[in-house]
Amino acid sequence: MIELLKARGIHNKRVLNAMGKVDRTRFVLPEYKNRAYEDGPLPIGENQTISQPYIVAYMTQELGLTGTEKVLEVGSGSGYQTAILAELAKEVYAIEIIPALYELGKKNLGYFGYGNVFLKKGDGRNGWKDLAPFDAILVAAAPEELPREWESQLKEGGKMLVPVGSGYNQLLHTYTKKNGKLIEVKSIPVRFVPLTGR
Numbered sequence: 001m002i003e004l005l006k007a008r009g010i011h012n013k014r015v016l017n018a019m020g021k022v023d024r025t026r027f028v029l030p031e032y033k034n035r036a037y038e039d040g041p042l043p044i045g046e047n048q049t050i051s052q053p054y055i056v057a058y059m060t061q062e063l064g065l066t067g068t069e070k071v072l073e074v075g076s077g078s079g080y081q082t083a084i085l086a087e088l089a090k091e092v093y094a095i096e097i098i099p100a101l102y103e104l105g106k107k108n109l110g111y112f113g114y115g116n117v118f119l120k121k122g123d124g125r126n127g128w129k130d131l132a133p134f135d136a137i138l139v140a141a142a143p144e145e146l147p148r149e150w151e152s153q154l155k156e157g158g159k160m161l162v163p164v165g166s167g168y169n170q171l172l173h174t175y176t177k178k179n180g181k182l183i184e185v186k187s188i189p190v191r192f193v194p195l196t197g198r
């Protein structure tokens, strides 16, 4: 998988190390274990999917984490992306709206014993106000428009990655907060499940 990620433009050593270290077979359903390292999404139940390795690596690389950051993740699902973030940031606060997937993420992450991961069950559209601001925000489900709360919970200089759009019409947006305002850069086309809630 690492060679494939490199070939697709993932060059950050810390990201490649984390992708090599975290055992993805622990996060997929038992029946998909032999396909865990395919570069595609796989079902995790409740009509949701674990994101494809390339997209996890791409989004993580975009955040440019150095190890000091407090990160908010929306849509933790299986907990795989959460684990990658936990390897690379100081603290990860992750929110999942579907109770069964919140439990799945808790179980999967529990196996690794990360002491810097905090999971919450609820609507990630609201962010995590008590713990804001965050150095980075990563969203794994697509809103049609950017929910308001995230901007105010992002630190000055911080980065936020959000797939925006619907169906096949989604683009990954990278936002950087400069002088209190979000600067938006659109990058690759993506296909995430819709952001639900509210």
Ligand code: SAH
Pocket (backbone or CB within 6 Å): 044, 048, 049, 050, 051, 074, 075, 076, 077, 078, 079, 080, 081, 082, 095, 096, 097, 098, 101, 122, 123, 124, 125, 140, 141, 193, 194, 195, 196, 197, 198
């Ligand atoms: N990154 C995860 C999951 C991706 S699927 C993984 O790789 O396993 C996206 C997840 O976002 C799903 O688990 C879905 O339930 C969740 N989600 C959708 N809308 C949400 C919302 N408003 N708040 C929190 N989580 C949400």
